[in-house]
Amino acid sequence: MGRASGLLERASPGYPERWATGAGCSGPGLPTFHWALSFQVRLQVQSMEKPQYQGTLHCFQSIIRQESGNTLRALGRDSPLNQFLAGAAAGAIQCVICCPMELAKTRLQLQDAGPARTYRGSLDCLAQIYRQEGLRGVNRGMASTLLRETPSFGVYFLAYDVLTRALGCEPEDRLLVPKLLLAGGTSGILSWLSTYPVDVVKSRLQADGLRGAPRYRGILDCVRQSYRAEGWRVFTRGLASTLLRAFPVNAATFATVTVVLTYARGEEARPEGDALPAAPAAPAGPALAQPSSL
Template identity: 50%
Template sequence: MALDFVAGCLGGAAGVLVGHPFDTVKVRLQTQPANHRLYRGTFHCFAEIIRKESAFGLYKGMTSPLIGLTFINAIVFGVQGNVMRVIGEGSVLNSFLAGSAAGAVQTLVCSPMELAKTRMQLMGMGQKAKTRKEKDVKNSLDCLLKIYRKEGLRGCCRGMTLTLWRETPAFGVYFATYDMICQLLSPKDPNEHIGMLALMFAGGMSGIASWISTYPIDVIKSRVQADGVGGKSMYKGTLDCFVRSYQAEGWTVYTRGLNSTLIRAFPVNAATFTVVTLFLREMRPSQPVDTTLSKPHLYEK
């Protein structure tokens, strides 16, 4: 169990390092107003952030997911493993149910973490790094403390319900997809490891399937969590955000930033699975590594 925890932490950290720039682009595209668009699309957003804010602008808010990663891994490992032992192993459906349970529980950590990340990612949007005043928020923890002082505990929980709606089915799809693909691609010899390319493919496709399954909810979550950053709130609540977003931009608003998300999903999960697998194979050379989620490992989405 301890080795699985360490492996998950290392793999998740690798995923954050690879994928955070894409996540910053996703949040910028999701939250920009329809009547004042700074970015025309994924690649234009990348270029503009680097041009105006330097390459470090792509890594704004990364402290929050890195700090929260350890707690999320611990929660998901414990919940997913215990649920699988109760309901039975070897079934894709059970992988979905166990993953959904894990996704629901880790929302308690994930939601405030993503709130701070979103607020940090939107700081200085469209401003040149050399001319921008020194930011008031030092880091993600300081961001949460300032939200708490201004809005109380309720402010720190902004978007938690939407995060729950997103994470519960998304983690179910994620774990079930990975389990299914690994079962299809596993060698016939049970003593052989699944190939590295197959492992990376399974992880990448699992991330893509997971994001597609709940992406519209993620768009609304980002808008609700970003609301009020400029000092003025636009939405009265989740339903108001959903309706007004549709009225202003049509159904395509719910796919805003999807390209950058899917581009990010594959390498993030491929990197995560690779790091986890290499670590476990190195630490357990005499034991075959179970590459399906019937024997659960965490791979950060």
């Protein structure tokens, strides 16, 4: 692939691996909660005589620097295939949380409004489903969610890696943020395009039985019945609105994460109390290698 850009060496690879090793959800809330809880526990249990962390920010920087390369490190080296596999692993693992949450979202969106509504909220929805259908009901659509998330996350992170390299996203570039926004938004669109028909099937399976008797016996039966009733266009229903949402959401997500990681790793790599040299003898950025080489 050639020389990795300085930005990617310090930022982007860490993102999919942390999803695969800890956060495990596509929404913003649970990863944030997971990271915050990790900071809390580490700060609470460290030795007061010889504290490992100076505070929350230092704890965050240390975690980013030391622990963000597990998947790529296990795969051996940074390559397009391994970027795809790292993203796919993240997508597969986060299905455990994503599937029940999307089931609740689907049921809440389809229920009747007003006093006649069945569910009072997401937790009440999942609790009722569990009482009526057990754990299998809570995980309805898990197979189709796995089929959607695994390849789409691989495409997601691979596309972002390729695009940021192609655009020359370097930390000193004055157009860095616009380039990151373009790469992130485009990656989100490509990710949805890669598996959107599977998402249609997943939504139909999760909504099945909400109003009347269940219609589908599984993924293939849902595909067969949907195609017979509405033709191939049924698998693109809602695609335009999804893509319109995907670009700004993923543009903001990737740009924010990359900038924060670049800052955090840069600060951690710099010795405490040392000022940045005014005129370095050779081009230098924060001395931090690709997570796969740590």
